Amino acid sequence: MGNVSIRDICTVIRSKQAGPFRLTFDLLFKTKQLYEIVKMSGAISKRQIADLYRMPEEKITDFVFYDPGLALKISMVRPKVAGDPGDGDVYGCQQHAPLLGLKLSLPDVTGDMMK
Amino acid sequence: MREIRALSPGKLGHGCNPHEIAMGLDFNPHFVAMDAGSTDIGAYYLGAGVPFFPPISIKADLAPVLHGTLKRNIPLIIGNAIATGNNRQLDTALSLLEEVARENGLRFKVAVVRSEQDKDYLKRRLREQPIQPLGAPKELTVEDIDCAATIVAQMGVEPLIRGLDTGAQVVLAGRACDDALFAAVPIREGFDQGLALHMGKIMECGSMSCIPGDLHGSLFAWLQRDHFILEPPLKTRRCSVHSIASHTLYERSNPYLQPGPGGINDLSTTRFEQVDERRVKIWGSKWIKDPVYKLKIEGVRFSGYRTICIGGIRDPILISRIDEELSAAEANTRERFRSCQGNYQMIFRQYGRNAVMGALEPEKEYVPIELGLLIEIIADTQELANAICMYARGTIQHAYYPGILATAGNLAYPFSPFTVPCGPMYQFHIDHLLPMEDPCACFPIEVLNLK
Numbered sequence: 001m002g003n004v005s006i007r008d009i010c011t012v013i014r015s016k017q018a019g020p021f022r023l024t025f026d027l028l029f030k031t032k033q034l035y036e037i038v039k040m041s042g043a044i045s046k047r048q049i050a051d052l053y054r055m056p057e058e059k060i061t062d063f064v065f066y067d068p069g070l071a072l073k074i075s076m077v078r079p080k081v082a083g084d085p086g087d088g089d090v091y092g093c094q095q096h097a098p099l100l101g102l103k104l105s106l107p108d109v110t111g112d113m114m115k
Numbered sequence: 116m117r118e119i120r121a122l123s124p125g126k127l128g129h130g131c132n133p134h135e136i137a138m139g140l141d142f143n144p145h146f147v148a149m150d151a152g153s154t155d156i157g158a159y160y161l162g163a164g165v166p167f168f169p170p171i172s173i174k175a176d177l178a179p180v181l182h183g184t185l186k187r188n189i190p191l192i193i194g195n196a197i198a199t200g201n202n203r204q205l206d207t208a209l210s211l212l213e214e215v216a217r218e219n220g221l222r223f224k225v226a227v228v229r230s231e232q233d234k235d236y237l238k239r240r241l242r243e244q245p246i247q248p249l250g251a252p253k254e255l256t257v258e259d260i261d262c263a264a265t266i267v268a269q270m271g272v273e274p275l276i277r278g279l280d281t282g283a284q285v286v287l288a289g290r291a292c293d294d295a296l297f298a299a300v301p302i303r304e305g306f307d308q309g310l311a312l313h314m315g316k317i318m319e320c321g322s323m324s325c326i327p328g329d330l331h332g333s334l335f336a337w338l339q340r341d342h343f344i345l346e347p348p349l350k351t352r353r354c355s356v357h358s359i360a361s362h363t364l365y366e367r368s369n370p371y372l373q374p375g376p377g378g379i380n381d382l383s384t385t386r387f388e389q390v391d392e393r394r395v396k397i398w399g400s401k402w403i404k405d406p407v408y409k410l411k412i413e414g415v416r417f418s419g420y421r422t423i424c425i426g427g428i429r430d431p432i433l434i435s436r437i438d439e440e441l442s443a444a445e446a447n448t449r450e451r452f453r454s455c456q457g458n459y460q461m462i463f464r465q466y467g468r469n470a471v472m473g474a475l476e477p478e479k480e481y482v483p484i485e486l487g488l489l490i491e492i493i494a495d496t497q498e499l500a501n502a503i504c505m506y507a508r509g510t511i512q513h514a515y516y517p518g519i520l521a522t523a524g525n526l527a528y529p530f531s532p533f534t535v536p537c538g539p540m541y542q543f544h545i546d547h548l549l550p551m552e553d554p555c556a557c558f559p560i561e562v563l564n565l566k
Contacts, residue, residue: 011357012361016365016366017155017366018366018367018368019154019249019250019368019546020154020157020158020250020543020546021250021251021543021546022250022368024366024367024368026361026364026365028357028361028364052477053475053477054474054475054477055475061368062368062369064369064370064371066360066363066364066370066371068356068360068363068385068386068387069357069360069361069363069364069370070357070360070361071360071361071364071370073364073368073369073370075368075369079473079474079475080473080474081542081543082155082157082158082543083157083158083159083541083542083543084542084543085418085460085462085491085493085542086462086473087473088464088470088471088472088473089471089472090155090156090157091155094471094472095471095472095475097471097472098472098475098476098477
C-alpha cells in the first residue's frame with residue numbers, strides 16, 4: 001500500500017474517448033517536482049493500470065509521460081466501441097473513477113510538496 | 116504577410132458568447148474558423164444525418180460571426196457541419212446559413228466542400244488495393260461498404276484551401292480535421308504547417324484551454340513564421356503554459372504525435388513559454404510528411420431500432436436479488452417473443468451498480484440503496500422494439516419474487532410514457548485509412564450565392 005493518494009498530487013485526472021475505438025486517460029500533476037518524482041519512481045506502471053481495469057496489458061496502447069504538460073497519458077482499446085450495444089459511456093468521460101483510488105509508494109514526497 | 120491573426124469563437128451551436136466574439140473581432144483577425152461537430156457524439160448523428168445542436172442554437176451562433184466577418188471582408192470557415200459532415204447535415208447547414216442571410220439582409224458567396232463518400236468509388240478503390248484499419252479491428256471489406264448507412268472522409272487543409280481559392284466569404288465544409296479548419300488560411304499563405312496545425316488543435320475548442328475554461332468563450336492567436344501566441348479576448352480569462360500544454364493532450368491517444376491527412380505533427384520538440392500573465396507562446400512543433408497521403412474514412416451501419424424504459428428500484432429485498440429477477444424476466448420475455456419475426460437484443464442496465472463502466476469496473480459487488488433500471492431493446496423494427504420493451508417492463512414491474520412484501524409494483528417510473536421509442540441506432544464499423552494521390556479528390560466543391 002502506498003503512502004500518497006493520487007488525488008493529492010494531481011490537478012486533473014480524467015478519461016475521454018480518442019476516437020470511437022480508444023479510451024484515453026490524463027493525469028496532470030500539481031508541480032514539476034511531483035511530476036518528476038512520479039516519473040522517475042516508476043510508482044505507476046502499465047501493468048498496474050492494466051490490472052486496475054481488468055485489461056490485458058497489450059490492450060494499453062500508450063503509456064507516456066509528457067513533460068510540457070506535467071502529465072501522464074494512458075490510452076487503451078475500448079472493451080466496447082463507443083455507443084455499441086451495452087456500452088455505457090459514449091464520451092468515455094466517466095472511466096477515470098478507479099484511478100482516484102490509487103495510492104502510490106513515494107517515500108520522497110512530503111506533505112509540503114502536496115499543498 | 117508577416118503574421119496571421121485567427122479568431123476561434125468556440126464550437127458552432129454550443130452557444131458562443133457574442134460579447135467575446137465582438138472583442139475578438141476587435142483584434143482584427145485575418146479569418147474566423149469554427150468547428151461544428153465531431154464523431155465523439157456517437158454513431159447516431161453520422162447515420163441519421165440530423166444536427167447535434169438544435170437549428171435555433173446554430174443560427175444564434177452564426178449571426179454574429181457572419182456579420183463580423185462580412186463587415187471586415189475576411190473568410191469564415193466552418194467545418195464538421197453540422198455534427199459529422201454528411202450530406203444531409205451539410206444541406207441543413209446551408210439552409211440555416213440561407214435563413215440567417217435572409218433574416219439579416221446579408222449577401223455572400225459560400226463554398227460548400229462535401230465529404231460524404233460514394234460506395235461505388237470506395238469499392239473500386241478496394242479492388243485496387245487493401246484499405247487498412249486505423250481504429251477498426253480489421254481491413255475494410257466490400258460488406259463493410261455495402262452495409263454502411265453513411266461514410267465520410269475527413270479532409271485535411273487542401274480541400275479547404277481550394278474552397279478559399281474560389282473567393283467565397285464562407286467555406287462550409289463537411290467532415291474535416293478540426294485543426295485543419297484553423298490551419299488552412301495560414302498554410303495557404305505559406306506559414307509553417309506544424310505550427311499552423313498545432314495552433315488549430317488548441318483553437319478548435321475556443322477558450323476551453325484557458326483558465327477558467329469555458330465552452331462558450333473565444334480564443335485568439337497570432338501566428339508568426341516561427342511561433343504563435345494565444346490570448347483569450349476576455350480580460351478575466353488567461354492562458355497558462357500548463358493549461359495550453361495540457362489541452363494539447365485532450366482527446367488524443369499520444370501527446371507527442373498528432374497524425375492527420377498526409378503526415379504527422381511531431382510535438383515532441385514543442386516549447387511553451389509564458390509571455391505575460393495572459394498569453395502563451397508556442398514553437399517547435401514539426402510537420403512530418405507521410406510518403407503516402409492517407410485520408411481517414413469513417414462509417415456507421417444501421418443496427419436496429421431502440422426503445423427504452425427507465426424505472427427506479429428502492430426495495431432492498433428486490434435489490435438483494437436483482438440479478439436473478441432480471442434473468443428471469445429476460446427468459447420470460449424471450450419465451451414470449453420466441454416465434455416473432457425479426458431479431459432483437461435486450462439489455463438491462465442497473466444505474467447505481469456497474470452501468471457506467473461495464474467490463475472495466477473493479478467494484479462489481481457493490482449493493483446500492485436504490486437502483487436506476489434502464490431497459491433497452493434494439494430490434495429490427497420500432498414496433499417490435501416497442502412491444503418487447505413494454506412486455507419486459509411489465510414482467511419486471513409485477514415480478515413476484517421470493518420474500519416479496521411489496522405486491523403493488525417494482526418500478527418507480529419518473530414519468531409517463533413509461534416506454535420511449537428512440538428511433539434508429541447505428542454502430543461505428545469503418546475507421547480506416549484511404550491512400551490518395553490527390554488530397555482533394557474525395558471532396559467536391561460547389562459555390563453558391565446566398566442572400
